[in-house]
Amino acid sequence: MKKIIAFAGSTSSTSINKQLVIYTASLLQNVETKILDLNDYPLPVFSVDLEKNGFPIEVSMFLDQLKKADGFIVSLAEHNGNVTAAFKNLLDWTSRMELKMFFEKPMLLMSTCNGARAAKLAFEYGQMRFPRHGANIVSTFSLPEFKDNFSDGKVVNEVLNDELKEAINSFQNSL
Numbered sequence: 001m002k003k004i005i006a007f008a009g010s011t012s013s014t015s016i017n018k019q020l021v022i023y024t025a026s027l028l029q030n031v032e033t034k035i036l037d038l039n040d041y042p043l044p045v046f047s048v049d050l051e052k053n054g055f056p057i058e059v060s061m062f063l064d065q066l067k068k069a070d071g072f073i074v075s076l077a078e079h080n081g082n083v084t085a086a087f088k089n090l091l092d093w094t095s096r097m098e099l100k101m102f103f104e105k106p107m108l109l110m111s112t113c114n115g116a117r118a119a120k121l122a123f124e125y126g127q128m129r130f131p132r133h134g135a136n137i138v139s140t141f142s143l144p145e146f147k148d149n150f151s152d153g154k155v156v157n158e159v160l161n162d163e164l165k166e167a168i169n170s171f172q173n174s175l
Contacts, residue, residue, distance in 0.1 A: 003068055006035050006072070008074075010087065011084070018037075019153070024073055024110065028168065029172065041058040043059065059090075071105050091129075106174040108139045109137050109141075110123075
């Protein structure tokens with residue numbers, strides 16, 4: 001059975017991106033899915049000085065999860081027009097240990113926010129940056145206006161939910 005790692009690029013306890021990831025993972029069929037929480041990987045702010053002392057164990061733990069996966073579902077949160085500091089820091093540490101940290105495996109890249117742009121800048125960052133780290137982005141989905149389009153643990157806008165299901169099908173067909 002294929003193994004999927006899913007996570008949101010957020011440490012918020014009420015992360016709307018994590019809610020979207022959980023819902024998306026629930027729609028997958030015939031796969032084993034593990035939802036990661038970035039709070040399980042606390043790290044000091046990356047610097048080459050700290051790297052000289054070795055890598056924190058949390059970097060190896062996160063990388064081990066990525067190695068075990070056959071594919072990824074990642075939803076990026078946006079803070080001030082960029083990915084969150086916590087996610088960027090994890091990416092910096094992990095990519096220093098393994099540059100191609102996504103191992104050319106399929107990825108469904110997503111984003112959401114409460115605005116109409118659906119965290120567009122963070123999403124574009126992921127589209128640009130992740131392939132440099134070995135991500136094979138095979139499918140994408142952005143959910144605008146989360147508070148209007150997501151309720152009771154699911155996407156309630158039928159058109160957007162159908163778009164998500166198409167993205168999931170493309171992702172699953174690439175596994």
